[in-house]
Amino acid sequence: MTAAGSVPRFLYGTAWKEDRTEALVRLALDAGFRGVDTANQRRHYFEAAVGSAVAAWCDAGPGRREDLFLQTKFTSLGGQDHRLPYDAYAEAEAQVRQSFASSLEHLRTTYVDSYVLHGPSSRRGLTREDWEVWRAMETLHQGGQARRLGVSNVSLEQLTALHHGGTVKPAFVQNRCFAVDAWDHAVRAFCHQHGIVYQGFSLLTANTHVFASSAVVQAARRTTRTPAQVVFRFALQVGMLPLTGTSSPVHMQEDLATLDFALEPDEVRAIEECGLRT
Numbered sequence: 001m002t003a004a005g006s007v008p009r010f011l012y013g014t015a016w017k018e019d020r021t022e023a024l025v026r027l028a029l030d031a032g033f034r035g036v037d038t039a040n041q042r043r044h045y046f047e048a049a050v051g052s053a054v055a056a057w058c059d060a061g062p063g064r065r066e067d068l069f070l071q072t073k074f075t076s077l078g079g080q081d082h083r084l085p086y087d088a089y090a091e092a093e094a095q096v097r098q099s100f101a102s103s104l105e106h107l108r109t110t111y112v113d114s115y116v117l118h119g120p121s122s123r124r125g126l127t128r129e130d131w132e133v134w135r136a137m138e139t140l141h142q143g144g145q146a147r148r149l150g151v152s153n154v155s156l157e158q159l160t161a162l163h164h165g166g167t168v169k170p171a172f173v174q175n176r177c178f179a180v181d182a183w184d185h186a187v188r189a190f191c192h193q194h195g196i197v198y199q200g201f202s203l204l205t206a207n208t209h210v211f212a213s214s215a216v217v218q219a220a221r222r223t224t225r226t227p228a229q230v231v232f233r234f235a236l237q238v239g240m241l242p243l244t245g246t247s248s249p250v251h252m253q254e255d256l257a258t259l260d261f262a263l264e265p266d267e268v269r270a271i272e273e274c275g276l277r278t
Contacts, residue, residue, distance in 0.1 A: 007113075008035035008069050009236065009259060012252075013201060013245040014050050015039070021046040024247055025053035030062070031252040037174075037199075037243055039073035039118055040103045042083035047072060051107040071114035071172075072103045073152065074133060076121050092129050096136035100145070114172055115146035119153035126161050138168040150174060150199075156186045163194060174199035174243075179207045179275020183238070192239055200235050201243040204228055207275065215270035223261050232258040234271045 012028040014021055014037060025036060036054070039045045058065055074096050077088060086098035104110065115137055120130045140146040150172030151162060163169055173191055177184050177200035184200070191198040210216055211227040219230045232255060235242040244255045263271075 006069070007197060007241065008033070009241065010232075010256060011035040011037045011069075011071070011199065011241060011243045013037045013243040014046070015044045015245060017049075017245075017247070018046060019049075020247065021049035022053045022056075025050050026057060027249055028252055029053065029057045029068075031249065032256050033252070034063075034067060035069040035071070037071045038107075039075055039116075040085045040099050040106065041073065041075035041079060041118065042085075043075075043079070043081040047103060048106040051105075051109075055108045065109060069113045070107055070109060071116060071150075072107065072112055073116040073118040074099050074137065075118040076129070076133070078121060079118055092132035093136040096133055096140070100140055104145070111145045111147060114148045114150055115140060116150040116152050116172060116174060119151075120158050124155075124157070126158055126165075131165070134162065134166055138166065141168050148172065154187070156190060159187060159190060163190075163196075169194070170196055172197050172199055172241075174201060176200075176202045176206055177235075177240070178202075179210045181275075183235075183272060183275065185272075188239065198240050199243060200240040201245075203231055203235055203240075203242055204244075207231065210271070210275055213271075213274040215267065215274040219263055219267040219271065222267075223263070225258075225261060226254060229254055229258045229261075230263070230271070233261065233263055234268055237263055237268050238272065 012033040014025060017024050036050060038047045038050045040047050085102040086095040117133060121127050137149050141149050148171035149168055151170050152174040154173060173196055175184050175187060188198050216227050216230050220227050232242050246252055
């Protein structure tokens, strides 16, 4: 069980699950996940169904809301479809307030453990709108409703600017993590230097070619684990907080079991490099 307020070592991601969201989140909680990632972006997430699963799990007695780490996101207009959680014509600060209030209602909670900017509005730099959104998020944090703040889909340049310019520094970065880019090494290094928790997503789906690499195959053979477990264990050992979005109860158990074994330092180094070589 996760201690109240602590960050779990694994997150269950809820994107692209639609009508299966509630059942799968409940399966994940029953399997032992205590961290759940979602977003108030109906285009890719069903946040209200996450809240239904959490409420049912708490009502059934396995745990309390305080035992869970709930993370959701503010998504700007460019990432939304017509099902908006805010007034499309409102100022950015008002949109954040409206989206956050909607998230609390969806998740049936009075606070979230992490509130994440679902990506800057431009590929380069931070715009005035990004800063208005972040200032509004800082207000929610200062009021105690958003325990920590984070940013997703961010470049090193953007993260550096946000860290240096924000009154409240990002506690989390959530990026899609590609082996061919050295597993996002530059951003991870900045996070390590500044005490930011790096959340890696698409660790499996973005790196299927790595499963057949000699580094992963040999580590899987030595540990008698699956290639997927080896990749997740690698992520943990280099300081990532990995996300999994599996819909398989078996894989949920296997993913959590990566907390129970270790890779050798040479194996970690080989996997860190294998994406660049394959």
